[in-house]
Amino acid sequence: MPWIQLRIHSNSEHADALSDLLMELGSVSITFEDGKDTPIFEPKLGETPLWADTVVVALFDAGTDLAPVITELQQQLPFLQEQFNYKIEQIEDKDWVREWMDNFHPIQFGQRLWICPSWREIPDPNAVNVILDPGLAFGTGTHPTTALCLQWLDSLELRDKEVIDFGCGSGILAVAALKLGAKSAIGIDIDYQAIDASRDNATRNQVVDRLSLYLPQDQPKGIQADVLVANILAGPLRELAPQIASLVKPAGKLALSGLLNEQAEELREIYSEWFTMDAPAHKEDWSRLTGVRKSL
Numbered sequence: 001m002p003w004i005q006l007r008i009h010s011n012s013e014h015a016d017a018l019s020d021l022l023m024e025l026g027s028v029s030i031t032f033e034d035g036k037d038t039p040i041f042e043p044k045l046g047e048t049p050l051w052a053d054t055v056v057v058a059l060f061d062a063g064t065d066l067a068p069v070i071t072e073l074q075q076q077l078p079f080l081q082e083q084f085n086y087k088i089e090q091i092e093d094k095d096w097v098r099e100w101m102d103n104f105h106p107i108q109f110g111q112r113l114w115i116c117p118s119w120r121e122i123p124d125p126n127a128v129n130v131i132l133d134p135g136l137a138f139g140t141g142t143h144p145t146t147a148l149c150l151q152w153l154d155s156l157e158l159r160d161k162e163v164i165d166f167g168c169g170s171g172i173l174a175v176a177a178l179k180l181g182a183k184s185a186i187g188i189d190i191d192y193q194a195i196d197a198s199r200d201n202a203t204r205n206q207v208v209d210r211l212s213l214y215l216p217q218d219q220p221k222g223i224q225a226d227v228l229v230a231n232i233l234a235g236p237l238r239e240l241a242p243q244i245a246s247l248v249k250p251a252g253k254l255a256l257s258g259l260l261n262e263q264a265e266e267l268r269e270i271y272s273e274w275f276t277m278d279a280p281a282h283k284e285d286w287s288r289l290t291g292v293r294k295s296l
């Protein structure tokens with residue numbers, strides 16, 4: 001079904017009122033967009049901050065007459081009487097899943113490792129190929145934070161090693177580690193959809209018998225790994241530092257990802273209590289920290 005879209009330039013103060021009224025007036029979905037390029041990377045738990053310049057995008061059935069909607073908005077919302085900057089657009093109907101699938105291609109990381117979407121042909125059958133369908137979880141390899149971890153895993157000798165993937169998402173890092181030769185892996189995530197996606201991807205890659213998956217509350221006490229990779233944001237990495245450190249064996253290796261370049265130095269200092277830390281590696285706005293666990 002084709003759609004018609006009303007884009008209204010607004011701000012953080014008025015966006016919610018606009019959204020409520022647009023829903024009352026028949027919009028089938030509302031999206032808030034960044035009106036300028038001001039990304040919000042780490043909202044606090046329970047907070048949904050909006051941009052100072054917020055574009056409210058309301059979707060309607062293509063047959064909707066938007067003229068009465070616009071009159072109603074102006075009459076009911078006094079702030080629109082001063083400035084009402086809007087645009088109406090026709091939206092062609094697309095199969096968005098199909099579109100996303102068409103744009104996701106095999107990618108190589110480091111020397112040996114390829115991530116191949118499960119619906120594509122494998123470019124190099126002799127490489128270490130992870131066949132991936134992320135499902136509803138994060139982790140395709142296209143995001144710089146995941147790419148930095150995959151490159152790091154590819155650079156390690158993982159034979160006979162036990163690996164923890166903390167914040168496993170699609171399971172991409174745990175499965176990659178197993179296919180690169182790790183003896184076993186543990187994936188931990190707060191999201192049960194990530195646990196499901198990780199299990200599916202491990203099955204797809206015939207490594208499910210070497211992967212254990214846990215929600216944090218079910219995680220066995222006292223587990224420790226030779227290699228731990230955690231691609232979560234700086235906030236949880238800061239808060240969970242003692243817990244993450246305790247999951248790594250003496251002389252074990254650590255990689256932290258999901259932090260912005262300007263957050264790397266602070267995180268490096270925190271983790272220096274337990275690890276001998278390397279200089280950060282960067283990709284676009286993102287940094288990866290690596291280190292080796294001290295024998296305390």
Ligand SMILES: C[S@@+](CC[C@H](N)C(=O)[O-])C[C@H]1O[C@@H](n2cnc3c(N)ncnc32)[C@H](O)[C@@H]1O
Nearest residue numbers: 138139146167168169189190191194231232236
């Ligand atoms: C950025 S994704 C990373 C997914 C995948 N490992 C990758 O590198 O692409 C972060 C994942 O960490 C999970 N996560 C966030 N906070 C967590 C926590 N405190 N404990 C465990 N998992 C967490 C999220 O549910 C999400 O699946």
